[in-house]
Amino acid sequence: MRIKWLIIPIYLLVSSLSLLLFWLGAQVQTGIRLEIDFMALAFAILLPGGIVYFFADRLGERIERIYSAVKGIAQDQSQPTNLPEFTYELGNLSREVTELGQRLKVSISTNRRESQKIQAILAGMQEGVISLDRVGRIVLLNRAAEKLFGKKQDAVRNRYLSELNGFEKLEELISIALEKGLPGQTELLIRSKMMIRVQVNPILEEKDRSQGAVIVCYDITELRRLEQLRTEFVGNVSHELRTPLTSIKGFVETLLDGAAEVPDLRERFLNIIHKETLRLQRLVDELLTLSRIENQRPDVCNGRSRIQEAYEKIKPVIGPYAEAKSIELEVVIPNTLPEVAMGIDLLSQVLLNLMENAVKYTAKGRVWLHASYVNQSIRLEFGDTGCGIPQEDLPRVFERFYRVDKARSREQGGTGLGLSIVKHIVEGAGGKIWVTSKLGSGSLFICELPTRNGGITNEEEPKDTNL
Structure with missing residues (x-):
């Protein structure tokens, strides 16, 4: 009115x-x-x-x-x-x-400006953040939390967190934070593959009464994987070192107990000790090489070299090795290939490790190296007609100390580090490497390396080198 x-x-x-x-x-x-x-x-x-x-x-x-x-x-x-x-x-x-x-x-x-700043900060955080009200209902999820839990904020707002996951440890921490105002921390496995660390902190009023809680989630999957790799690495190194050391120790003790007086036994035992010492030295050298490559990865691509030159450097080693096993060695390297963005020492090590590996596991037949220029990269194919690799072992052949046939590898003096070293060198130079194989029909390792000048040179026509 x-x-x-x-x-x-x-x-x-x-x-x-x-x-x-x-x-x-x-x-x-x-x-x-x-x-x-x-x-x-x-x-x-x-x-x-x-x-x-x-x-x-x-x-x-x-x-x-x-x-x-x-x-x-x-x-x-x-x-x-x-x-x-x-x-x-x-x-x-x-x-x-x-x-x-x-x-x-x-x-x-x-x-409004402060709210936009907070939203921008939360959106840019790598950690997942979940905000709850005083009764445990979801108020906010940032982008990282959406990815971790696979839920969108609009779909879960005003719902209880217990309705979404069913993690008893987390629900217990939330109850303690809301009822008693005490923080807590735990680790959870979500979606059967991701490990996260969860920190629950209460939001307290003046009289220590909780008016909500904030959950911060850290993805520690990679950290746990690295810890597992470190544990396995230490165990593998200890095992690999203990084997030759035990052998050396045993034969030295035998010699000290009187076997040194028997010329035939003394010579045979000393040859075994020498062999085991060389094996131990090779293992230590490869560990040092792997460590140096990992610590100086940016320096891997600081250099230039040609495939032909690198092969000529390893030819005196790989040629007699293949000849001793009566294996046909086929090498096709066009002279017009551009330079590779890698020093000749590292490139030679890649060629030697892969070709030596191919000859080692080929009882008869042939081993080949074919080089070509494909998609602005140098493509190297290392093939053999050897025993092949089972399909279930293919994803792990580049792991440290992993052997498909452990007994045969030790018998032939392998350390299990060669392919791991090759992978670190290739990836450190910006390249990639993979393997295809069929059990009983041989294996093919394919390596792609970036070029230094990005194109074919104009020296002369491609030429094959057959040995």
Whole structure:
């Protein structure tokens, strides 16, 4: 109801009552019965009534404008920056409303900017962050938490975390944080493949009452994998070192116990000790090589060399080895291949390890090395007609100390580090290596290396080198 329709009836009632009392008072005072002049009575009431109506209407309009301004502030739709200057109480009220609106505008703008900053920080975090209210319902998930748990924020907001995963350890920590205000930490395996560390911290009020909790999740899958690799590496190194050392120790003790007096035994035992010492030296050398490559990986590609030159460097080693086993060696290296972005020593080591590995596991037949220029890279194919590799072992052949046939590898003096060294060298230079094989039909190792100048040279036509 507009204010003028409240003021006018009150005015009419009060005016009529006042005239009635005035009329009765006049009669009592004069003792004469006075007649009522309705025309004068109506004029006396309506004329001031019109004036009251005019000012009441203007007052109502002013109050209506102030009301609209306050309503706009409440709905955040407008700001009362253009309220007219009123006088007296309405003027004070309008000024206060204007200042209130301006302060709210600044406050809302500041809060919005801070909220955007927090959202940007949470979105950029590598750790997953989940915010819960005081009863354990989800308020917020950042992008990393969405990836970890495979859930979108809009799909889980206002739902209990216990409805989404069923991890008893995490639910217990959340209950402790919400009820007792105590932090907690645990590790969880999610989606059967990812290990995460979870830190639950309560959000405390002044009186140590929890009004919610924040869960921070760290992906430690890679950390656990590296720890497992380190444990396995230490175990493998210890085992590989212990084997030749045990052999050396045993034969030395036998010699000290009197076998040194028998020439045939002494010579045979010393030859075995020498063989085991060479094996031990080779293992240590390859471990040092692997460590050096890992620690100086950026330096792997600081150099240039040609495939032909690297092969000529290892030819005196690999040629007699293949000839001794009556294995046909086929090498095809075009002279026009561009330079490889790798030093000749490292490239020679790649060629030697892969070709030596092929000859070692080939009893009869042939071993080949084919080089070509494919997709702006040098493609090297190392093939053999040897025993092959089972399909289940193919993903692990580049692991340290992994052997397909452990007994045969040790019998032939292998350390299990050659292919791992090759992979580190190739990947350190920006290349890639993989293997295809069929049990009983041989193996094919394919290596792609980046070139130094990115193209074929114009020296001479491709030429095959067959040995």
